[in-house]
Amino acid sequence: MIYFDNAATTFPKPMCVKNAVDEALLRYGANPGRSGHELAAQTSLRIYEVREKAASFFGAEDVEQVAFTQNCTHALNTVIKGLLRPGDHVVISDLEHNSVLRPVYALAAKGIITYSVAETFADPVKTELSFCHAIRPNTRAIIATHASNVFGLKLPAKRLGKIARKYGIYYIMDAAQTAGTEHINMKEMQIDFLCTAGHKGLYGPTGTGLLITPYGKKLIPLMEGGTGSVSHEYAQPDFMPDHLESGTLNTMGIIGLGAGLDFVAHCGIDGIAQREMQVITTIYDMLEQCKDVILYTKRPALEAQAAVLSFNIKGLNSEETASKLNELGFAVRGGMQCAPLAHKKFGTSQTGTVRISAGAFNTVEQGRALAEAVKRIVNSPGKELQTPQKKIDLP
Amino acid sequence: MAVNDSVLIVRSVTNAIKGQKILESNRIPAYVQRASSLNRQGCGYALKISGNIETAVNLLARAGIQVVEIQGG
Numbered sequence: 001m002i003y004f005d006n007a008a009t010t011f012p013k014p015m016c017v018k019n020a021v022d023e024a025l026l027r028y029g030a031n032p033g034r035s036g037h038e039l040a041a042q043t044s045l046r047i048y049e050v051r052e053k054a055a056s057f058f059g060a061e062d063v064e065q066v067a068f069t070q071n072c073t074h075a076l077n078t079v080i081k082g083l084l085r086p087g088d089h090v091v092i093s094d095l096e097h098n099s100v101l102r103p104v105y106a107l108a109a110k111g112i113i114t115y116s117v118a119e120t121f122a123d124p125v126k127t128e129l130s131f132c133h134a135i136r137p138n139t140r141a142i143i144a145t146h147a148s149n150v151f152g153l154k155l156p157a158k159r160l161g162k163i164a165r166k167y168g169i170y171y172i173m174d175a176a177q178t179a180g181t182e183h184i185n186m187k188e189m190q191i192d193f194l195c196t197a198g199h200k201g202l203y204g205p206t207g208t209g210l211l212i213t214p215y216g217k218k219l220i221p222l223m224e225g226g227t228g229s230v231s232h233e234y235a236q237p238d239f240m241p242d243h244l245e246s247g248t249l250n251t252m253g254i255i256g257l258g259a260g261l262d263f264v265a266h267c268g269i270d271g272i273a274q275r276e277m278q279v280i281t282t283i284y285d286m287l288e289q290c291k292d293v294i295l296y297t298k299r300p301a302l303e304a305q306a307a308v309l310s311f312n313i314k315g316l317n318s319e320e321t322a323s324k325l326n327e328l329g330f331a332v333r334g335g336m337q338c339a340p341l342a343h344k345k346f347g348t349s350q351t352g353t354v355r356i357s358a359g360a361f362n363t364v365e366q367g368r369a370l371a372e373a374v375k376r377i378v379n380s381p382g383k384e385l386q387t388p389q390k391k392i393d394l395p
Numbered sequence: 396m397a398v399n400d401s402v403l404i405v406r407s408v409t410n411a412i413k414g415q416k417i418l419e420s421n422r423i424p425a426y427v428q429r430a431s432s433l434n435r436q437g438c439g440y441a442l443k444i445s446g447n448i449e450t451a452v453n454l455l456a457r458a459g460i461q462v463v464e465i466q467g468g
Contacts, residue, residue, distance in 0.1 A: 032408065033407065033408035033409070033440075034438075035429065036428055036429020041427060041428075044408045044412065044427075045412060048408075048409060048412040048413070051409065062459065063409065063413055064409055064410075064413070064459070227407070228407070228408060228438055228439075229406055229407040229408070229438060229439050229440075230406060230437055230438070230439060231437030231438035231439075232437030233437070237406065237407070239406055239407065239410075239461075241407075241409055242406075242407050242409070
C-alpha cells in the first residue's frame with residue numbers, strides 16, 4: 001500500500017520516532033509532574049525537553065507557553081471555548097475545517113457569540129480586505145487555518161496577524177496542515193494562539209497536539225483536575241502549562257513528538273516542503289492530461305499551496321474513486337474531509353473530492369504510480385480492477 | 396547572604412526544571428525535588444540549591460518563576 005493520506009496523519013513515522021516511543025515505554029513510564037522519585041524526575045525532564053523544542057520550533061518566547069493537547073481539534077476547542085465570552089464576534093475563513101467551524105457554530109447556536117465567514121482569494125490582498133471588512137466593533141478574534149486541508153490553499157498568515165494587531169483582536173491559527181512544512185514564528189507572524197497537531201507534519205504519534213500561547217491564563221480550561229501542583233487549592237492553577245494540562249499527559253506520545261520535531265529539524269522544513277511539492281506537482285501534471293479528471297486548483301506551488309491536491313473523476317463520486325484506488329494499493333481520502341465550507345466554496349458539496357496529500361517519505365515514482373492508477377480507473381469505469389501483482393513496499 | 400542547602404518551593408515541575416537550568420547556567424547548583432506536602436500550597440516541586448538564596452530568587456523572578464516558599468537555609 002502506498003500512503004497518500006498524510007493530511008489526515010503522516011505515515012510512516014520516522015524510525016527515530018518509533019525508537020523514542022520504544023525507549024519511553026521502557027524507560028520513562030513514570031508519571032511526569034506528580035511523584036518525586038527518580039523515574040518521575042527523569043520522565044518530567046523528557047517532557048520538559050519536548051516543551052523546549054516546541055517553543056523553539058515555533059518561536060514562542062517561553063517554554064511555559066506550550067501546552068500539550070490530544071490533537072489540533074483539542075487545542076482549537078480549548079482556545080475557542082476558553083477565550084470567547086457572551087457577545088463576542090469572530091471571523092473565520094471559508095476554508096475552515098470542522099475543528100474550527102463546529103465549536104464556533106456551537107457557541108453561536110447557543111446565542112453566546114456571532115461569527116462571520118470571510119471569503120478567501122488567490123490574491124492575498126483581496127483575502128486581507130475580506131477579513132478587514134468582516135471585523136466588527138465586538139470582534140474578539142480571527143480564527144483561520146494556515147492552509148486548507150482539502151485544496152491546500154494557503155492563507156496570508158502574516159497579513160492576518162497584522163490585521164489582528166491593528167484592530168486589537170486575537171489571531172488564532174490552525175496550523176494542522178502546515179506545521180513542519182512552513183516556517184511558523186509566532187512572534188514574527190503575530191500569532192496569539194497557535195494550534196496544531198503533533199501527528200501530521202511534525203511526525204509524532206497520534207494523540208499528540210500543541211497549543212502555544214502567551215495568553216494561556218486568559219482561557220477558561222476545558223478540563224480541571226489533577227496537575228501535581230498547588231494541591232491544597234480547590235481552584236485550577238492559574239499558571240501555564242498546568243492551567244491547561246489536567247490529568248496524566250500522553251508521555252509516550254509527547255516523547256515521540258519530540259523525536260518528530262528533531263526529524264523535521266534534521267531534514268529541514270524547506271527540504272520536506274520542496275520534496276512533497278515535487279511529488280504533488282508530478283501528480284498534478286499527469287492528471288491534467290486526463291480529460292475526465294477534474295482538478296480544482298492551479299498547478300500547486302509552494303508560495304500558494306500546501307502539498308495537498310483534490311480531484312475527481314467524471315462520472316464517479318469521490319468515495320468510489322478512493323475505493324478503487326484502495327483496490328489498486330493507494331491510500332487516499334474521499335468525501336468531505338471534515339471541511340464543508342471548503343467544499344461549498346468549490347462546488348463539491350455533493351461529490352466530495354479525492355484528496356492526495358504527500359508526506360516526507362513519498363517519492364516522485366510513487367506519485368507517478370498513483371497518477372497512472374487514476375488513469376487506469378478513468379479508462380475502465382465500472383470495470384473490475386486488478387490489484388497489481390507486485391507489492392509496492394513502503395519506504 | 397550565603398546560605399547552603401536551601402529549598403525554594405516553586406509552583407510546578409515545569410517551573411522547577413526551567414529554574415534548575417537557569418540557576419545552573421548561572422553557576423548555582425540546583426536539584427529538582429518534590430516539595431514537602433507540608434508546604435503551604437500542597438503538592439509541588441522545589442529546587443534544592445547550594446548558593447546565595449537572594450541571587451537565586453532574583454534570577455528565578457526575572458524568568459517569571461515565582462518562589463512561593465523558602466525552606467531551610
